[in-house]
Amino acid sequence: MENPDTPWLREYEGRRPKPFDTPPSPAAVFFLEFLKSKGMRTAGAKLADIGCGSGRDSVFFARNGFEVHAIDRDSSATGGLDLHGVRVHCHSAMDAWLFEDAFFDFAIDVLCYGQEQDAGGRALYRRELKRTLRPGGYYLVCLPAASAMAGEFVGFTTVASEESDDLGGRVLSVILQAKDI
Numbered sequence: 001m002e003n004p005d006t007p008w009l010r011e012y013e014g015r016r017p018k019p020f021d022t023p024p025s026p027a028a029v030f031f032l033e034f035l036k037s038k039g040m041r042t043a044g045a046k047l048a049d050i051g052c053g054s055g056r057d058s059v060f061f062a063r064n065g066f067e068v069h070a071i072d073r074d075s076s077a078t079g080g081l082d083l084h085g086v087r088v089h090c091h092s093a094m095d096a097w098l099f100e101d102a103f104f105d106f107a108i109d110v111l112c113y114g115q116e117q118d119a120g121g122r123a124l125y126r127r128e129l130k131r132t133l134r135p136g137g138y139y140l141v142c143l144p145a146a147s148a149m150a151g152e153f154v155g156f157t158t159v160a161s162e163e164s165d166d167l168g169g170r171v172l173s174v175i176l177q178a179k180d181i
Contacts, residue, residue: 024060025110026164027142027173032064034160034175035106035138042066045105048132050093051112055081061108062086069104071097093128094121102134110142111171114149122152130155133178145170155179 035042043065049058052070062068062085070081073092081088089098093109094117107129114122133139139156143149145163156176163172 022054022056024057025142025166027110027140027162027166027171028057028060028108030160030162030164030173031106031108031138031140031175032061040138046103048099048104048107049086050107050109050129051115052081053110053112055084055086057108057110058086059084066106069099093125096124097128097132099132101131102137103132104137105134106138106140107133108140108142110140110166111144113141114143114147122149126153126155130178135178137178139176139178140173141176142166142171142173145172147172150174150176 032042045066047061047066047068049055049061049068049070052058052072053074055070058068058070058081068086069089070086071089071091071093073090075088075090091098093112113125117125129139138159139153141150141153150158150161150172153176156178158174159177160175161172163170165171
């Protein structure tokens with residue numbers, strides 16, 4: 001029998017934080033190590049996790065002091081992330097982004113870019129990324145190792161890359177820096 005003094009408990013049970021005991025992606029670890037090696041201020045820095053999926057990397061960065069904005073079109077996948085200090089935005093990365101210009105210090109995209117997107121959708125994504133990432137900000141894009149899509153990022157300079165195994169295949173992680181305009 002439910003205690004009449006705690007009717008909120010039933011609603012909370014469905015929103016309990018996911019355990020997030022899944023380790024972050026190798027790409028996320030690579031990116032954080034890169035930022036630390038550059039002496040970048042990360043505490044409170046705004047980071048976009050584009051196509052965050054279940055949020056394993058969002059939680060990882062939130063636990064490391066970032067202000068994380070998780071972006072994914074599937075709201076069922078992002079449930080409970082807010083309970084881990086992550087700000088969730090439910091919309092497609094292929095639509096206009098509802099953030100101010102130069103809003104983010106950093107951005108990551110682990111295997112979202114290029115998924116089911118035509119050239120026009122990828123072009124809009126890149127424009128919105130360039131608009132919302134501050135000049136000099138760093139962006140991690142993680143693609144299947146055989147992909148040539150990293151070359152599509154005009155206005156960015158490649159500063160580091162690494163190959164690793166993740167999600168059942170070889171993945172290329174590329175860190176790009178937004179050029180100052």
